[in-house]
Amino acid sequence: MSEISYMSDGPLDRVRVLLGVSGGIAAYKAAELVRRLRDAGAEVRVVMTANATHFVGVATFQALSGNPVRTSLWDESAEAAMSHIELARWADEVLIAPASADLLARIAHGSADDLLSTLVLATTAPLSVAPAMNQQMWANAATQANIAILRQRGVRVFGPAVGSQACGETGEGRLPEAHELVAALVAARGSRLLDGVRVLVSAGPTFEDIDPVRFIGNRSSGKMGFAVAAAAARAGAVVRLIAGPVALPTPAGVERVDVRSARQMRDAVIAAASAHDIFISAAAVGDYRPQMISASKLKKSGQPLALELVQNPDIIAEVATLPKRPFLVGFAAETDDLERYAQEKLERKGLDMIAANQVGESLGFECGENALLLLWPGGREQLALADKGALAQSLIERVAARRTAKLEHAGNP
Numbered sequence: 001m002s003e004i005s006y007m008s009d010g011p012l013d014r015v016r017v018l019l020g021v022s023g024g025i026a027a028y029k030a031a032e033l034v035r036r037l038r039d040a041g042a043e044v045r046v047v048m049t050a051n052a053t054h055f056v057g058v059a060t061f062q063a064l065s066g067n068p069v070r071t072s073l074w075d076e077s078a079e080a081a082m083s084h085i086e087l088a089r090w091a092d093e094v095l096i097a098p099a100s101a102d103l104l105a106r107i108a109h110g111s112a113d114d115l116l117s118t119l120v121l122a123t124t125a126p127l128s129v130a131p132a133m134n135q136q137m138w139a140n141a142a143t144q145a146n147i148a149i150l151r152q153r154g155v156r157v158f159g160p161a162v163g164s165q166a167c168g169e170t171g172e173g174r175l176p177e178a179h180e181l182v183a184a185l186v187a188a189r190g191s192r193l194l195d196g197v198r199v200l201v202s203a204g205p206t207f208e209d210i211d212p213v214r215f216i217g218n219r220s221s222g223k224m225g226f227a228v229a230a231a232a233a234r235a236g237a238v239v240r241l242i243a244g245p246v247a248l249p250t251p252a253g254v255e256r257v258d259v260r261s262a263r264q265m266r267d268a269v270i271a272a273a274s275a276h277d278i279f280i281s282a283a284a285v286g287d288y289r290p291q292m293i294s295a296s297k298l299k300k301s302g303q304p305l306a307l308e309l310v311q312n313p314d315i316i317a318e319v320a321t322l323p324k325r326p327f328l329v330g331f332a333a334e335t336d337d338l339e340r341y342a343q344e345k346l347e348r349k350g351l352d353m354i355a356a357n358q359v360g361e362s363l364g365f366e367c368g369e370n371a372l373l374l375l376w377p378g379g380r381e382q383l384a385l386a387d388k389g390a391l392a393q394s395l396i397e398r399v400a401a402r403r404t405a406k407l408e409h410a411g412n413p
């Protein structure tokens with residue numbers, strides 16, 4: 001037994017934190033972090049990489065956490081007591097501090113070549129990383145690309161802090177102090193605004209086939225909708241994501257259904273809508289599809305080719321007519337007259353809220369940042385240009401507040 005007792009009612013009361021410690025001089029600071037996490041009420045289990053054991057002894061973490069420390073996938077007695085899969089399931093939170101450049105690279109690319117990287121792949125718990133390294137290593141384009149991948153996937157990144165480094169240089173790359181990391185984890189968990197609420201999100205484009213090799217599509221990358229799904233999951237929601245054809249990893253804790261065409265998206269959304277409390281329609285659904293899909297590749301004829309297009313179902317407008325309809329949040333993508341067209345869509349489609357974004361060259365579509373004008377019956381709010389992850393978080397906070405207001409108004413809080 002450890003001599004440190006849990007603090008009940010702390011901000012991390014009974015939260016099971018799997019603390020990953022990777023190799024770097026800042027590993028010694030993780031010892032203080034274990035104490036601080038436990039003071040905040042968390043139960044802590046520590047997993048060290050082989051490199052981390054060169055900086056701090058296993059016994060230190062064992063004593064401070066009050067639990068056995070794992071360092072390898074191949075420790076038979078430890079696996080028998082609690083297998084790595086059980087450990088992955090046990091965690092409510094995975095926090096890696098310090099996260100070295102090498103570890104960030106491995107988890108960004110899905111490696112499972114040691115216990116810690118395997119646990120990261122095997123867990124559905126939210127993942128937070130606190131990078132710590134030499135400032136040049138942090139600034140390196142490879143490290144920044146890996147961090148961008150992780151952020152896009154919904155991984156929280158705490159720090160790094162700026163200051164003097166063990167290597168004698170000064171710059172960005174220090175591990176934040178233990179109390180700052182605990183505060184960041186508490187803040188990131190938020191107030192679980194959507195705890196247990198069922199949220200359906202659509203994202204990405206739809207592809208409307210012309211023949212076996214060609215289709216009509218659009219420039220949506222899915223980033224905005226995936227960020228919304230990740231933010232809803234972080235807020236405690238049970239999230240189902242209906243994804244058009246995109247090349248994005250599934251956010252942690254989100255159930256994903258892949259579709260291709262607007263009609264497939266319609267079927268997946270309608271089948272699920274009534275079982276959800278909120279539907280956020282961030283997908284750029286193709287309004288038209290070719291009337292006929294040619295069974296074989298169309299050949300050049302030397303003549304103009306006319307494609308007859310028919311209108312696709314308006315998915316969100318159809319959800320609005322369901323007897324048991326969720327709280328409905330649409331998006332509006334406009335090149336001109338943003339507010340007027342968005343207001344018109346809010347009313348015509350019978351929505352509870354619409355998030356309007358200006359799209360065009362390097363705006364809205366594909367890029368990592370966006371700005372949203374939120375409109376709802378009787379109100380508006382501008383969310384300034386921000387990273388899509390941060391913006392999605394703000395959107396989810398507004399959606400939770402508007403839905404609560406609507407339920408209270410209906411006498412059903």
Ligand code: PMT
Nearest residue numbers: 220221222223224281284285315316330331332333365366
């Ligand atoms: O994916 P990214 O690259 O990150 O880009 C994000 C985005 C710009 C695609 C996203 O922020 C966005 O604006 N998504 C909605 C795009 C769109 O189709 O807007 P719209 O104004 O055409 O449609 C209005 C609303 O009706 C949307 O919620 C849309 O999902 C829905 N709709 C549209 C047509 C249709 N047939 N069925 C629908 O449900």
